[in-house]
Amino acid sequence: GSGEGGVEFRDVSFTYPGAEEPVLRNISFKARKGETVAIIGSTGSGKTSVLNLIPRFYDVAEGEVLVDGIDVRRYSQHALRAKLGYVSQRAVLFSGTVSGNVAYGGSAAPGSDAEEGVRRAVAIAQGTDFVERMEGQYEGRIAQGGDNVSGGQKQRLSIARAVYRQPDIYLFDDSFSALDYRTDRELRAALRRETGGATTIIVAQRIGTIKDADRILVLEDGRIVGSGTHEELLQDCETYQEIALS
């Protein structure tokens, strides 16, 4: 879509319902329109929890989460989600066709504009080769849970689903982990090229995926312990050095 695409966290602390300890403490950062901000940190450090606050899977008790400068609590659920292309840590496919999965249940009949959109989204997600090798291609069947496609193919189809919606803001939760380095790199290059000014927040485990981000946040125990470019963090963030050298 058109329009803005900034995300900002202002001193956000967050505790899961029923939990005693906060999982996020005093998180502040900005992703300006068109920027890529990466989040890295060990398992359980709170990366998914940060992302989950943007589409309001949970609401914060302290601080503010803003999209386009407006507190997310002031949007209707529909208006907020229309801006966001969220790709969850576990790629979820349902039984149906490739097209149906990418168009999110919407119909994408052969020859329609929607089908053109599906092809474009699959191409950006580097899925054209495997989809066109499948029996039935875009009308080929995906089994319940996506059991007949590989982990990396599932990830690419769930990325294609986000691309299809043309969001202003992409939220990728470890969405590249099952891709080989080359596919990972080519997919991110295609996204940059084809989605113009989309803002991207990308959670990842591997340095290669986030190295070229405008800013990298290093999370540890729910706190930001480092923020900067790859080179800056290599210089002055011990946690980042450990991740980068491991």
Ligand code: DUT
């Ligand atoms: N947590 C809960 N309830 C939830 C989800 C997570 O209490 O519904 C806890 C588990 C963990 C912390 O929050 O101690 C942070 O979890 P999160 O999933 O945000 O961590 P991550 O950085 O995304 O870990 P991973 O790299 O394993 O995905």
Ligand code: MG
């Ligand atoms: Mg996670």
